Amino acid sequence: MKAIRPAPHLPELLSPAGDMERLKAAIQFGADAVYLAGTNFGMRSAPSNFSPEQLAEAVEFAHSRGVRIYLTTNIIPRNSDVEGLEPFLRMARDAGVDAFIVTDLGVMAAAKRVAPGVEIHISTQTGVANYAAARQIYDMGAKRVVLARELSLEEVATLRAKTPKQLEIECFVHGAMCVSFSGRCLLSNYFTGRDGNHGDCAQPCRWKYALCEETRPGQYLPIMEDGDGTYILNAKDMNMSEHIPELLRAGVDSLKIEGRAKSAYYTAAATNAYRRALDDALAGNPLTPWVTEELDKISHRQYSTGFYFGRPNQNVDLGSYVRDYEVVAVCESYQNGVAVLSQRNRFFRGDTADILEPGKAPYQVRMDHIQNGDGEEIEAANHAVMRVLLYTDTPIAPGALLRVKKDLDS
Template sequence: MMQNKLTQPEILAPAGDWERFEAALDFGADAVYLGGTQFGMRAASAKFTPELLEKATRLAHQRGKRIYLTCNTLPRNQEIPLFEGFLEQAVACQVDALIVADLGLLALVRQYAPDMPIHMSTQTGIVNYAAANQLYQMGASRVVLARELSLDEIAEIRAKTPRELEIEAFVHGAMCMSFSGRCLLSSYLTNRDANRGACSQPCRWSYHLMEEKRPGQFFPVFEDEQGSYILNAKDLCMLPYLDKVVEAGVDSLKIEGRAKSSYYVSVVTNAYRQAMDLYLQDPARFQIPDWLLEEVYKVSHRQYCTGFFFGHPQDCQYYETGGYIRNYDVVACVDRWEDGRCYATQRNRFFAGDRVEILAPGQKPFALEITDLRDGEGTSIETANHAMMQLSFACPTQVPPHTIIRKAVSEV
């Protein structure tokens, strides 16, 4: 089951369930990473049973895509005996690689499945070429670098490691205030172990100070009466600098978000896919059009930053709120297009006469005014206001299934 060497940089998308998995495939991912029901760092997104994993892998391979299975927790003693069975299922499902953080699990994979490609997780904390080379000697085919590295450091790792060793780096999504996800805050405060997939995200909470002789009197950490989100990191976005990431030697550009929505997976994957295609067409003249840069602002997100890629972060914390910015809602998803009409399933309320955007895989979104809105029985209606109702409307442009219909939040 040896992995074929990548011939061009890979867009690697997350999938927390089947809907998000299909979204990743539809909107241009070269590979998808997902979790089984054990050993994954997103306990809430452990949706892929052995049966579903086999189905996902079969579909991905039919479409020329790859599946990477996460087993990147730091397992305790009582979990180790379970790993051999987990590994046997992964091999039976023909996944393309395992993402591993623990050296013990690395050794067990080499013992029980010597042909299985191994990707060392960002949780391993790989920050130099010596560690990368050692892991390669131990059997790793890819290293997922720590998120705390600059482009210059990545380039040096690339220059001082075998070309056969693939390099992966996160380029988009939520950041962790701790070192590459190695955090104990959640364990201490809520008894939920972040290193075993159950982080309660206390870094997103609002904090006040309390003086011991004045119990019950809370003082803001700084002048805002709402308190301070002193640990809250902005989201990472390297879309405008995709060329610099590739030129530093990154083979796989990873999008964070197994707990995010299928809409997030669709839009962000689509943006990086199209940007990568533009880069590959003419690297020397690479420039991302404004409309494509705007796409990543049309999903639920925190303020963006570039993390450590350009050195020590200067503006990567956000102290005012731990919440998200959301400017668009999905109002429907296309099931089919036929004879000038979109047949779709409703996701949020919208009205005849609304102006929406249509986002099809691999295409630039276009605006459309909703006309001739009908329910599933063909009766003319003014409002699509029932969750998951079947509907149709006039659409002169043919679009494929799973096309997204979205609307600015201010208009919803």
């Protein structure tokens, strides 16, 4: 029996999901909607994505919890892709997805033809940067437009004021930025043959470049900006957690977190932080301090606010990620002072675990007394997914993630 499609909840927190584990993390930690891809026509090939059976399962799981599902069908298809498009859209329609996220006008027309009851959301790949384009897209049948990430907050507000109020406005608030306009980049194709639009980007914008003079092969000269070189291609990550009230005042209906290719932990922590940030804004409260701290605990490059406040200082002086914390275990149960953990990364007796639970401020627990599944005292949890008993007076909720700060000097 088909799940009952829930009504939209606006303003909305929209989280990414690359597979079922990440979808469940997004929902557990407070997403109002989740965007994901099937095995075709979506702009991320690195995640495992959802088979037809998994997509139906995901929709059933989400709808039973009042969460909506948006399916990315946002590649720019070639002739060879077109034949399989309508069967794919019918499958997704029958699975019960709430919206198709599309870039291509042919895909939009096919979706309207074979799935008229499914909303059309226009992808950021379309590059909508003005109210005239947004109006035209609405007249063509779109329910929502995901704006180009190059707009300032003032431009977003102007676009909102000059478009039908029935047209929903979605904007990115967190995650990786592309140095090309709304992700329209050919560098990956040029260097590696991997198609960025089909989700296989090699991220050449993160590589280190140098000049080579043609008569001096093998002599590489740095492209200088400072002592370490220039990094004009290497964008910082976006972080708008401190500016949710401004986004809502500008008329943004949906706050989108980037990262379908990232881990379930990233999905959980980012969703948890933005859930609190959005709730604070809606209640008229100042931002809860731990929100900022939480976003520093997930894998990220240096942060910026993108283009929202004018021309950004968005180029970072290194391409590597900041990864100061790692998930070491997931709590399976807690009873009578004993937490049953499933190990994810090595940890040691005496470590301090930083606990992430849905909707709660993070808290810390010392792991001074740990045993293996046979009840034997251990000094370290060394084996993947091993069962560990943690003795603590602090109740830990099932599904909570235990993190440990890395020793960066070791």
